[in-house]
Amino acid sequence: MSHHEMSVEDVKKHVRTYIAVFVALLVFTGITVGVSMLGQNQGWTVTTAVLIALFVASIKGSLVACYFMHLISEKSMLFGILALCAFFFLVLLLIPVITVSDNVGVH
Amino acid sequence: MSTTVIPHDLEPHPLTGMYNGKFGIWLFLASEIMLFGALFSTYVLLRVGAPPGQWPAHGSEILNVPLATLNTAVLISSSVTMVMSWAALKMKKFGSAQVWLTITFLCAGAFLVVKYFEYTDKFHHYQVWLNDPMPVGGHEVTTIKGHLTADSPKLECSEKTGAFNIPEYVIITPDGDHGSSGHGEAVRVEGSKIKRISNFGPRHSPYLATYFTMTGLHGLHIVGGMVVILYFMLVGGAIWKRSPEKYTNRIECTGLYWHFVDLVWIFLFPVLYLL
Numbered sequence: 001m002s003h004h005e006m007s008v009e010d011v012k013k014h015v016r017t018y019i020a021v022f023v024a025l026l027v028f029t030g031i032t033v034g035v036s037m038l039g040q041n042q043g044w045t046v047t048t049a050v051l052i053a054l055f056v057a058s059i060k061g062s063l064v065a066c067y068f069m070h071l072i073s074e075k076s077m078l079f080g081i082l083a084l085c086a087f088f089f090l091v092l093l094l095i096p097v098i099t100v101s102d103n104v105g106v107h
Numbered sequence: 108m109s110t111t112v113i114p115h116d117l118e119p120h121p122l123t124g125m126y127n128g129k130f131g132i133w134l135f136l137a138s139e140i141m142l143f144g145a146l147f148s149t150y151v152l153l154r155v156g157a158p159p160g161q162w163p164a165h166g167s168e169i170l171n172v173p174l175a176t177l178n179t180a181v182l183i184s185s186s187v188t189m190v191m192s193w194a195a196l197k198m199k200k201f202g203s204a205q206v207w208l209t210i211t212f213l214c215a216g217a218f219l220v221v222k223y224f225e226y227t228d229k230f231h232h233y234q235v236w237l238n239d240p241m242p243v244g245g246h247e248v249t250t251i252k253g254h255l256t257a258d259s260p261k262l263e264c265s266e267k268t269g270a271f272n273i274p275e276y277v278i279i280t281p282d283g284d285h286g287s288s289g290h291g292e293a294v295r296v297e298g299s300k301i302k303r304i305s306n307f308g309p310r311h312s313p314y315l316a317t318y319f320t321m322t323g324l325h326g327l328h329i330v331g332g333m334v335v336i337l338y339f340m341l342v343g344g345a346i347w348k349r350s351p352e353k354y355t356n357r358i359e360c361t362g363l364y365w366h367f368v369d370l371v372w373i374f375l376f377p378v379l380y381l382l
Contacts (some may be wrong), residue, residue: 056377
């Protein structure tokens with residue numbers, strides 16, 4: 001169902017979802033900070049800390065995108081555009097790998 | 108006089124499944140993802156390539172995690188109030204929607220006030236690197252972090268490099284344990300003993316340059332969002348009277364932008380403060 005044709009009852013249901021997502025986001029924020037402090041005390045490696053922090057942040061980001069931005073009820077064309085965007089975003093993030101694999105002058 | 112009707116201004120476009128304004132804002136957000144993606148990529152590059160000891164092991168060594176956690180809660184709250192404003196409009200409750208919008212605006216303001224205190228603290232907090240170890244608080248140290256006293260001479264910047272010139276001397280109150288200020292006794296350090304001096308601004312290190320660039324750009328997005336929200340707080344009534352559906356759509360588009368700003372912060376917070 002598109003947002004164009006929502007009834008008042010539908011909106012009320014959405015409001016309950018928004019409040020649940022809000023509470024979940026606050027809880028996940030607490031978890032992010034707690035896990036970070038735990039990692040510091042336990043001497044976790046940077047890789048472990050990065051993976052856990054980004055995993056929790058991804059859950060939070062997905063909640064915001066799916067429910068607050070209504071991505072969960074959007075049409076497929078938007079997903080195509082966002083998938084393309086996500087692909088190029090990953091390319092951007094992987095560009096630094098080139099500097100690691102660049103062996104010019106090393107051998 | 109004939110009027111030009113913008114197609115699919117209110118009803119969904121058959122191809123995209125949404126009205127044109129919403130599709131436009133999604134395309135804009137896609138470009139924003141690439142903008143912040145470039146900065147996150149820069150962060151990865153600088154962090155991976157940093158020589159040992161040049162990048163803090165944990166952001167909390169330099170930054171204030173409790174304040175950032177508070178700001179995260181404030182921004183999440185503003186996101187929920189924004190979507191509540193849209194939901195109220197969908198239920199034809201204009202007054203209630205404007206109240207939620209005003210709360211969103213206030214939350215955004217609170218976020219910027221907290222950020223102001225964070226930034227101000229960084230610009231008044233200094234680090235002095237020494238040529239040789241010297242005794243401070245019973246320990247031999249090669250670097251002193253703390254606040255310059257009022258008696259300390261004013262620092263001047265080099266026009267060429269932008270770095271602080273080495274002054275004749277500085278008087279600095281070293282940080283106490285865990286970076287708390289004002290616990291140590293003020294120390295006078297002669298200029299001849301100073302290798303480098305900097306506040307914790309962008310010039311301090313690649314880490315702080317990255318921090319100020321990313322949070323600064325994010326802050327500008329907050330300001331941009333506040334301008335739009337303020338506009339709808341002021342003229343929303345007139346638009347609502349003309350076309351309630353159009354106003355609801357505009358608030359939805361503003362909300363999409365605002366949630367994106369929240370989403371960026373959700374990733375900035377752990378990356379800069381907790382890792």
